[in-house]
Amino acid sequence: MKYIIKDEKIVFKDHYKMVKATITYDTFSGNQINTERLAFERGDSVAILVLEKETQSILLTNQFRYPSCKNGEGWLLEIPAGSLEENENPEDCIKREVMEELGYKLKTAELLTTFYTSPGASTERIFLYYSEISIKDKIAKGGGNTEENEDIQLIKIPVSEIISIIYEMKDAKTILALQWYLIHKIST
Structure with missing residues (x-):
């Protein structure tokens, strides 16, 4: 065809x-x-599910989202994510985003999948990663890029609470990443 x-x-x-x-x-x-x-x-993006090993917690961001506030939900819990800059490697981008948003130095990231966010309307693809980090990898404040008017709060969700909070999530990439974690890391 x-x-x-x-x-x-x-x-x-x-x-x-x-x-x-x-x-x-x-x-x-x-x-x-x-x-x-x-x-x-919109351009392509990266996103990552980050596990902090010592606390057995998933690291999420909490930030204001104008489009979702149209439905009464201004702040969303999400996995760290960001837009690829022109000619930027997705793995370099995810390392930059984790540092900007969470303040952690990411050494490695495993690419899980690439998917379209809304293929009927948008060209955006997301490169979804997974990484395990240490508390010692927290080397900066995080909180977002002030030049982009970002105000990001770090939220740690214990792995033991994923099942109870997954239905409260409103962000598709976060739901997908948490489901991946439950299937590949919890049930094995």
Whole structure:
């Protein structure tokens, strides 16, 4: 099956951009569909599930999110995450984000998977990582990048509480990462 993207143009550009395209694609029945679609071009991101070994705690961020406040939930608990800069390696990006948000020096990170956040609307992919760190790796304050007006609180959730709090989570990448942990680290 094939598709053709024609007449692609930027219809909005600010911090992110929106692109509109005319597309022709093959159908499962052998026909073709001609249509217009929009894509929110946000860029790719990284996210990581971090376990602090000594405390057996998952390290989360608590921060204000404008889009979620539209539904009455201004602050969300999330795994650390951030946007890739142009030509940046995802592993370098996740190390930078963990330092900025949590203040921990990340030595290694295991890539778990790459996934789309909302493939019907957004081009964003997330590179999801896992790492185990030590209390000794906390070498900076964390709290976010002040130049980006970030105000991030570090929250430690004991592994023993994951099952009871997972249903309270509102962030998809965090839910996915916690489910991965339950399947691969708890049930083994």
